[in-house]
Every structure is written in C-alpha cells, then in structure tokens.
Amino acid sequence: MALDGVDLAFGPGVHGLLGPNAAGKTSLIRVLATVAAPSDGRVEILGEDVGDHRRRGRVRGRLGYLPQEFGYYPGFTVREFVSYVAWLKEMPATATPAAVERAVARVGLTDRIDAKIRTLSGGMIRRVGIAQAIVNEPHILLFDEPTAGLDPEQRVEFRALLRRLGADATVIVSTHLVEDVAAACTEVTLVDAGQIAYRGTPGALAALGGSDDGSGDSAIERGFMAALRAHRAPSAAREVSP
Amino acid sequence: MTLTADSRKPPERRLHPLRAEIVRGFAPWTGAAVLLTLGMLLTGTSAQWQGGWAETRSQLHDSMLVIAPLTAAAGCLQGGRERRRRTDELWETAVRGRLARFLASAMPVALWAAAGFTAAAALALLATWPYAQGDRPHLGLLPGDAVLLAACAMAGHVVGRLVAWRPAAPALAMAGYVGLAVPAMASPGAGRHLDAAFPAPVGSYPVWWQPVVMAVWTGGLASAAVLAYAARRRYTALVPLAAAIAAGALLVRTGDGLWHDDPLASRQVCDTSTTPQICVNARYEGLLPQVREALSEVVGRLEGVQNLPVRFEDRPTAPRHGEARLPMLAPLGWSVVRGRLTDPKQYAWEAVAELEGRGDCQSTLDPRVRRADDAVEHYLAPGPHQEYFDRLAAEGSAAERAELTARQRARARLASMGEEERRIWLSAYFATAGSCGARAVPAL
C-alpha cells in the first residue's frame, strides 16, 4: 500500500510534496492526476468527484500533468507533440495553434519549436514536458520531479515560472530536492512511508530544524530531517499545522 | 536559452494536431513496405499475369497471403509504441477516451497499408492494360482486400498493446501465415470459405456480395477486438462480433456457391476462313490474329486435305468429336507472355501434334508410325527443336543414327511427292489421326 489514510486539501498557490524516495509522493500525484484510482476514500478536484468518468473527463481538461518518466515521440517536433496533447485535452481546434505557441514561449523553446524532439538535450525535453502540461492553461498543475535534468540556471528560472503559475492555479510539485521547495513553494507537505509527516510553510519547516546541529547542509534541510525524525519516533507528539 | 517568457514570434503554422500522427513515424513506412513487397512480388511474376485481366486479379488477391500477416505485424509494432516510449502514463490524463486515442494511433497504419496496396494494384492494372487481349478489368476483389489489410493492422495493434514480448510481431506474422495458409493447403473443408486470403483461381468469380460479406466478416472481427480492448463500454464489442458471425455463417452456408466459373471462358472467337477453323478463347480474343499468323503455314499446306478436324477449339472442356484442341495459350508465362506468342514455330509444331492426336501413346508407337508423324511435322511445321533432336541422334549410337537416316528418308519422300499425291497421302494419314495402331497409317 502506497498511501495510508491521507486526508489533504489544496488551494491556489504552489504546494511542495517532499519526502524520501518510495514515500508515496508519486502515488499521491498519480491519484490527483486521475491516473490511479484510490482504493478507499474520495478524490474531489475542482469541486467534482472524479469517481464518475464523465466528470473525470471534464476535470482532466483543466489539469496538467508532467510525470516523472516523461515519455514522448522522438520523431515529432515540439509543436506537433504539444498540439497532439492539446488535441487529447479536447482543446478547441481554432485555439490550439496559438495556445501551443504561447506554451512553448513560456518555457523558452520558441526557436526550437519546429525541431524534432530527438534532437533536443535532456533539459529541453523536460521543458517540452512542461509546455505540454501548461498548454490548456490548467487550473491544476501536477509536476513529478520536474527539475530532474535541468541545470542550476534553468532551475532558478523554473522556480520563477512556478511562482508565476501559482498566482492563479494550484500547482503541486513533488520533489526530493529541498531547495526547490524552499524557493518556490508557499506550502510544504512532507510525506513519509505513505503518511503525512508534516504540513506547513517552508519557513516553519526550516524553523523546526532550529539550532539542532543535526544532519543537513541548510536550514530547510535540517528542518526536513527533524520533521522526519519526529514522525518516525512513535512516542513523540506530532504537531500538524493547518 | 531562458525559461522566461519569450517575446519573439514563432513561425506561423496552422496544422491539424493529428497531422503528425498520419505523416510521421511508422505508418508511411508501412505503406511503403506493402508497396515494395507487392511490387517485388508482381515484378518477379510479371510474365504470368501481365496481359491478362483475370490473371492480374488473381495475382493481386493471392498476394494477400503474404501481405496481410505482414500488415498485422506492422500493427503489432505500432501497438507497442506507447509501451516503448513510456507515454502510456501521460496519456491516461487525456480527456479523449481510450478509444479515441487508440484510433488516433492505429488508423494511420491501417490507412497507409490499404493505400500501399491500392497503389500497387493500380500500377499492376496499368501494367496489364497495354498488353490485354480481351476480357475486362476485374476489380471486385480489391475493396475486400483493402478492408482485410486495414482489419489486420487494427487487430495487430490490439495485440501489440496487450503483449509485451519482444518477438511478438514476427510470431504474429507467422501465426497469420499459418492461419491463412492452412485452409488453402490442408484438405479442403468449410474453413476455406472463411479464409479471406484464399487463392482465387483464375477462371472463377465470386458472386457480387461475397466481397461485401467477407469485408463484414474480417472488419467485424477486428472491430470487436478494438472495442473490447479500448471502448469504455466493452459490451459494444458484441455488435460487430454478431455481424461478423452472421457474415461468417452466410459464407459457410453458401459454400461452393460463392464462386462460379467465368461465362466468358466457355465462349470462343473463331476465324472461319481457314480449314481447319481457328478458334481462340474469348478471354484472349486479341490473340486470334497472332495465332492465325503462326498457323498460317500449317493451314496453307493443308489446303485441300480431307479428314481434318473442323476446327481448333479453345474451351476449358475436352474437345468434341471432330475438333482438335488448340495448343494452350493459358496459363500465361509459357506460350504467351505480355500478349505475344513467345515462339510461333513451337506453337505451330504443337498444333500439328494436336492434329495427329497421338499424345497419349507416344511411348508405345510403332517406329513406322513415328517416322510418318515426324515427316508430317517436318513438312507442316519445321522448327529448331527438330534440328536439336537430329543432332543428338547423329552423335548417338548406331541404332539412333540408322533411325535418323530412316526419318530423313521419310521426310524427303514426303517433300518430293507431287501436290495431288501428297494431298491424297495426307488425307489417308489424317484419317488415322488419334489412333495409336500402326495398321492404317499409309506408307512412306
């Protein structure tokens, strides 16, 4: 079982999903992306219960997802691939070309828009993935390890993009890179072994580390380790901030 | 290279999102492969179908035995694409349902395969047209075959999605070969009417609704597989399945009544100006001038001779009494290639052999009869093969050389006769045509 008794609500803003590997972050993202169905409980996205397939379809039209292993067709150009995703999202045909160009411009690939994806570097391919996620101007964006393969400069710019996107959409970023979370997210959820270990702002998480001279090279890393330790200690009292 | 908003304008393009699926990737290669394989096949066998519309139709249809399993394998390769490219997770979040996505990736291969086949068929028909000698183009089986190819591609795509095994595609092709060829090769049973790639014999034609029902049978099965895999309401697969079963039952029930012989093949076109008259099957009526030309010397030298058959006939049945069979023009590729007789002298000699009518008893003939036959052949239709056998005999044993001398003497005797004497001799000779006994053959 990947997730155990998770009860969460997300509003607008950029939310970070943090946690060790195999914590259940990807499972949670997949459930939110309506790719996987929960075995128990309800999932409500944008006010619709996604158990019913018709509502699920409507919700998916307002959703953008970038999976951890981003698969693509190497023979397609960037424009063709993003247009194909737009078609899959049932965007109106007249609006598609402009939306494609806008999405590609937002990730900075305009000069490669007609290049075949197989000619692009790893970081550019990930940007294509981001472009296909935002092509339909979604209300909910789900990114699973989006900064994998980006160099530090690109990571900085990606965080700026996240902040812009989070202004009017709900962005959920799952990552194990703590600095990404610190810089871009308005809220952090720590997941460990299928359970919620901590929920709060990045600042509060960093404060948890406090003067503790434990492991971690930065304040937020120390806070991360402290929260994990606190969650794993069975007798310690846990405080979950709203 | 920045991630921030780019103010430059990208080049203008207004193309449909699905254009890439149709134009790029594996699908056009499938069409090219079908065209190439068929092209190779047709070019290699061109002597056997060029010039005959019925032969062209049969060759195109028979090649389905090979093209259909390969198309299924191509569909299988395309079906594994989502697994190989690892896009299946991402496509789960698409709004368009599984069926729409399935069709978006499966239809291009099916359409390109059918297009490749149609292009090859058009080229074959164009290649036959200049050399056609009669009959008319037979296009009835082509749409059914195109539907078969599309159905194989779709069914192969379903297999490719389901089976993650590497050699799945060649194994599917092999299964296709076996499945389509077994009814054709093993003992005939009811199954051969269901076999969409069953070879169509040159002289027979299906009833008009057979291709339609066959298309419903193959297309129904493939649609049922597609719906069972990709549709959300899986029970909708029952509808095409029921249609397919009904079509199959109809095919099996009608059985041999599905095919009937070409009425044109039992008719013939005759030239009544000669004795014997020369008749050519109506399917190759354009060959009549060439045949008459080839037999002109024979007929000319038989002027005034009695006891000849009334005509050379060219029907599928055995010759009636008083007729001789015209040397075979069909199947193409032997005597007739691309609308021309390959060897008129050989053809004339075969006609004389038919007049003699002793084809059944060649091995038991008396030497005297054999010499008489040889002399008649030499007089009426001399040819290069006689010189070849003469040369062989000249280098052979003493008995063979003696026989050669006797033959040459008989030939000289016949050639040196006067006109009237030879006519009488030939009339007496042809009175014995068809009988193997030596008694009545006149002496030389």
Add this chain to the structure above:
Amino acid sequence: MTAIGLLLYARSRALWPTLAALVGTTGFALWAAHLMDAYLDPSRRVPVFALAPLLAAAVIGTSLYTASDELDRTAVRPWWPRRLVQLLGLSAVAAALLPTAVLGDTLVFGPPAMIRNTLGSTGVTAAAAVLFGARLSWLPAFGYVSAVYLASGGARGPAVTVWAWPMQPGTQTGAWAAALVAFAAGGALYVARGARPEGARA
C-alpha cells in the same frame, strides 16, 4: 572471464529465452510438417522450409538486442569476438535443431535445404539488425522470403536458383551460394558494427 561472468553475460544476452524460443520454433516446424501430410509428398513441405527458418532467424534477430548499449561500450575488451560467438552459436543451434523436424526425405527437401535456409535467413536478419535495430530486424527477411515463396511458382530463367534460394531443393549450388553469401555478409556486418541501438537517440 570466470564461469560466473560468462553466465551473467549469457543472461544479459537473453540466452535462455532465445534457446527456449528456438526449441519452440522446432516444435512449430514439426507440427507444420505433420500438418502438411509430409510423409505423403515431400514437395508439400516447402512452406515449412521457408517459414520455420524465418521464425528462427527472427528469434535470433530479436536476441541481438542489447538493453545497455552505452554501458557495453565501456567494456575493456572489444565486443566483436563476443558478437561473433553469439551469432555463430545461435545459428549453429538453430541449424542443428530445425532439420530434426524434416528428417526423412534427404535429397530433394530435407535437412540440407533447411540448414541452408536457416543460414541465409539469419544472415539477412543480422544485416537488418545493423540497419534497422534488433526490434525490426526480422522484417526484411520475412518480406523477401514470403514474396519469393509466392513468386517462384512459375518463374523460369537462369537466375531463379539464386534469387529464389529459399524455395530450391537442397542440391542447387546457386541457392547454397546465395544463402552462404547472405550469411557471411550479414554476419560480418553485424559483428563489425553491432545492432543499431534503439531508444530516443536512435
């Protein structure tokens, strides 16, 4: 290489599944030969002689796939001897197994014809693996042999024994020459270049 290293190498090349598939192909050939009433008329077995070696060549072709081409290139010793051994070994196994399905008639269509067809099909498949990758390597051989199967029925002419080599009885030297040339050329190409790597960069 130690014994364990050799075993791991064999597993990395998917040796056991390939051998199992070759045995399966022999079973298929046996079944097909039986189906064609082989004992009555040897010439009715011609499809078996064409198809069973094709399937064996396809199995060998897909086994030429390497999942970790980049890592393989970091090996200390060159790869071509290993590729040679793999190709020759699998071809030998196939050439030894398949004729057991058609024992009986030896002269016209018997084990020699089966061995020849196996070698020729494997050669074409190996060359195709270099050009198109292991996944598609079986296609050219399938296309060619099946086209020849349908086309050689009424074909005449001096070159028929060469280009229609899968359909010839075991005694034709032209067919043997064609098949051996295909095996040597395709095998040499594969040993020298290796299969084309699959994946996004291909």
